Amino acid sequence: MRMSRYLLNTLKEVPREAEILSHQLMLRACMIKKVAAGIYTYMPIGYRVIRKIEAIIREELDREGCIELLMPAVQPAELWQESKRWDFYGKVRFKDRKGADFCMGPTHEEVITDVVRRELKSYRQLPVNLYQIQTKFRDEIRPRYGLMRGREFIMKDAYSFDVNDTASEKSYWAMYHAYARIFHRCGLKFRAVEADSGAIGGSYTHEFHVLADTGEDTVLSCDHCEYTANIEKAECRKPEHVKPDAFFKMEKKETPRKKTVEEVAEFLGVTPDKLIKTMIFSTEDGTSIAVLVRGDHEVNVVKVKNFLGLDALELADEEMIQSATSGPSGFSGPVGLKIRILADLAVKEMVNAVTGANEKDMHWVNVNPERDFKVDEYHDFRLAEKGERCPRCEEGRYEQFKGIEVGQVFRLGKKYSESMNCSFLDENGKEKPAVMGCYGIGVGRTAAAAIEQNNDENGIIWPVNIAPYDVMLLNLDIQDDSVNEAAQELYENLQNAGMEVLYDDRDVRAGFKFKDADLIGLPIQVIVGKRGLKEGLIEVKVRRTQDRVKVSPQKAPARVEALLESLKEQEEQRR
RNA sequence: CGGGGAGUGGCGCAGUCUGGUAGCGCACCUGCCUUGGGAGCAGGGGGUCGGAGGUUCAAAUCCUCUCUCCCCGACCA
Numbered sequence: 001m002r003m004s005r006y007l008l009n010t011l012k013e014v015p016r017e018a019e020i021l022s023h024q025l026m027l028r029a030c031m032i033k034k035v036a037a038g039i040y041t042y043m044p045i046g047y048r049v050i051r052k053i054e055a056i057i058r059e060e061l062d063r064e065g066c067i068e069l070l071m072p073a074v075q076p077a078e079l080w081q082e083s084k085r086w087d088f089y090g091k092v093r094f095k096d097r098k099g100a101d102f103c104m105g106p107t108h109e110e111v112i113t114d115v116v117r118r119e120l121k122s123y124r125q126l127p128v129n130l131y132q133i134q135t136k137f138r139d140e141i142r143p144r145y146g147l148m149r150g151r152e153f154i155m156k157d158a159y160s161f162d163v164n165d166t167a168s169e170k171s172y173w174a175m176y177h178a179y180a181r182i183f184h185r186c187g188l189k190f191r192a193v194e195a196d197s198g199a200i201g202g203s204y205t206h207e208f209h210v211l212a213d214t215g216e217d218t219v220l221s222c223d224h225c226e227y228t229a230n231i232e233k234a235e236c237r238k239p240e241h242v243k244p245d246a247f248f249k250m251e252k253k254e255t256p257r258k259k260t261v262e263e264v265a266e267f268l269g270v271t272p273d274k275l276i277k278t279m280i281f282s283t284e285d286g287t288s289i290a291v292l293v294r295g296d297h298e299v300n301v302v303k304v305k306n307f308l309g310l311d312a313l314e315l316a317d318e319e320m321i322q323s324a325t326s327g328p329s330g331f332s333g334p335v336g337l338k339i340r341i342l343a344d345l346a347v348k349e350m351v352n353a354v355t356g357a358n359e360k361d362m363h364w365v366n367v368n369p370e371r372d373f374k375v376d377e378y379h380d381f382r383l384a385e386k387g388e389r390c391p392r393c394e395e396g397r398y399e400q401f402k403g404i405e406v407g408q409v410f411r412l413g414k415k416y417s418e419s420m421n422c423s424f425l426d427e428n429g430k431e432k433p434a435v436m437g438c439y440g441i442g443v444g445r446t447a448a449a450a451i452e453q454n455n456d457e458n459g460i461i462w463p464v465n466i467a468p469y470d471v472m473l474l475n476l477d478i479q480d481d482s483v484n485e486a487a488q489e490l491y492e493n494l495q496n497a498g499m500e501v502l503y504d505d506r507d508v509r510a511g512f513k514f515k516d517a518d519l520i521g522l523p524i525q526v527i528v529g530k531r532g533l534k535e536g537l538i539e540v541k542v543r544r545t546q547d548r549v550k551v552s553p554q555k556a557p558a559r560v561e562a563l564l565e566s567l568k569e570q571e572e573q574r575r
Numbered sequence: 576c577g578g579g580g581a582g583u584g585g586c587g588c589a590g591u592c593u594g595g596u597a598g599c600g601c602a603c604c605u606g607c608c609u610u611g612g613g614a615g616c617a618g619g620g621g622g623u624c625g626g627a628g629g630u631u632c633a634a635a636u637c638c639u640c641u642c643u644c645c646c647c648g649a650c651c652a
Binding site: 009010011012013014015016017019027034036037090106107136138140141142144149153154155156157207208404405406407408440441442443444445446458474476477479508509510511512513514515516518519527529530531532539 | 576581585586587588600601602609610611612613614643644645646647648649650651652
């Protein structure tokens with residue numbers, strides 16, 4: 001493509017709306033244009049990246065035997081009413097001229113289940129895995145960061161249907177491995193992360209996170225074994241049992257205005273790990289529950305929620321704390337507490353601890369679990385932290401990463417097949433619901449994540465496999481016939497050798513072209529100028545390393561091809 | 576939805592407090608000059624100041640309402 005005829009206006013200045021790097025660079029490199037909050041046009045150069053990622057996804061899913069189809073963007077309310085989800089989910093709803101309810105599809109479980117239930121008759125038809133690459137619309141409460149969290153976004157979603165759990169699990173792992181291949185091919189450093197499966201049920205799920213400091217999610221990974229988990233899910237190692245020397249007598253002490261763990265610990269001259277932190281939560285129906293953790297630990301609300309099998313759990317407000325503990329907040333403690341008490345495993349090992357006395361300005365000291373208060377259930381209820389020992393192996397410790405969630409594989413079980421009656425006859429002629437799985441990849445978000453991970457002060461550095469073009473060809477002097485001739489010939493020869501070339505033949509100064517080339521970030525730049533041509537040479541520059549080599553125009557295509565190959569290899573091996 | 580901030584040529588901003596008929600840089604067009612890291616000079620086109628209403632001789636500026644966008648929190652690919 002000749003840039004003189006392309007639609008690609010770069011920006012020197014950063015539009016004010018862009019907060020994070022990928023968003024800024026996408027705007028500056030003319031990849032996207034905002035149409036409304038969270039709604040973007042993919043400009044030509046940006047759309048090429050999207051298409052590259054889609055192509056990789058298609059290849060890897062097709063390899064697994066998945067089948068592509070395309071479902072509608074607009075969905076009728078009836079399907080959502082059937083699955084009882086019409087009133088949940090932030091979706092854009094509207095009525096047609098007859099007054100019937102519709103919505104922009106935020107996801108497609110309902111539609112795919114409807115499609116499959118009409119077609120599925122026999123176990124002989126299973127397994128089947130159907131996918132689409134489609135535009136979703138979710139009325140996000142707060143869209144931001146460009147393509148990272150839009151309201152309208154391109155997503156690959158796949159749905160597997162199996163005869164039973166065992167078969168479904170097989171489908172799950174096939175997708176897991178396909179995803180790993182996809183993100184490797186995209187040249188991304190990522191982790192498959194065990195994640196919280198939410199309220200949908202006991203099955204497990206993995207999120208795929210691209211590692212980047214700007215990521216919104218926190219991931220803990222063992223530096224020795226394979227264990228990697230979202231911080232919401234990351235298990236804590238069972239605490240060592242230490243035999244205590246002596247149990248002292250429980251005593252009440254005045255702690256005027258000392259409410260936080262730090263204040264109380266300092267006031268009493270102990271370390272925070274000697275305190276039992278008592279957090280009061282309230283469930284959906286207004287019941288209060290106490291959760292105890294060691295003073296230097298934090299409660300993991302997700303763990304508590306899952307343990308209780310609840311959808312929602314909130315920290316109690318002042319009023320609730322009063323009625324549950326008959327004391328003010330900041331002085332809650334388990335001694336004498338009448339509500340249900342859950343405690344983290346680490347609390348079980350605490351000896352002669354400090355805890356709130358459920359009255360203003362008072363704490364107990366020398367409190368011992370079981371002797372001085374009863375715990376209804378001990379369990380892993382706290383947030384794991386970096387540096388802690390791995391729960392799965394003996395040698396490792398947790399490392400912490402920031403990640404961008406670009407994909408998820410999820411076992412749905414029979415949730416939709418039962419509520420929407422998607423069943424088949426098994427080999428005994430018995431009717432059974434299909435066991436489902438669903439699998440998503442955010443295509444635009446993957447592109448954004450790739451930029452977050454691959455950039456420098458000059459701009460984007462595209463991994464070869466998802467770069468909009470392979471090569472940027474720079475003609476530094478379009479007034480000069482010899483330069484023009486050489487550049488034109490290279491343009492043709494590079495393309496004939498199978499490479500995608502963006503040819504900067506614009507009538508602008510050399511410096512301008514260099515800046516643009518770096519900003520747009522194609523993996524290789526081929527630079528043709530008067531200066532080099534005098535010696536019969538042109539320059540080949542690797543964007544990532546800024547390395548330049550001089551070669552003859554004749555040898556350039558082979559050289560560029562070899563460089564692309566080796567870059568590709570390195571990128572696919574990245575961990 | 577709660578809290579904070581902003582809407583002035585395509586982009587970045589000044590002007591608003593103290594009303595007087597809109598300005599700067601980038602980008603764009605023309606010419607000259609220049610040509611290996613976003614050159615220089617000269618000339619030029621483009622905005623009615625998010626929208627509606629009001630106050631006033633006069634409103635980007637003051638008042639009322641409204642819309643949009645951005646940032647921080649809970650959701651998600």
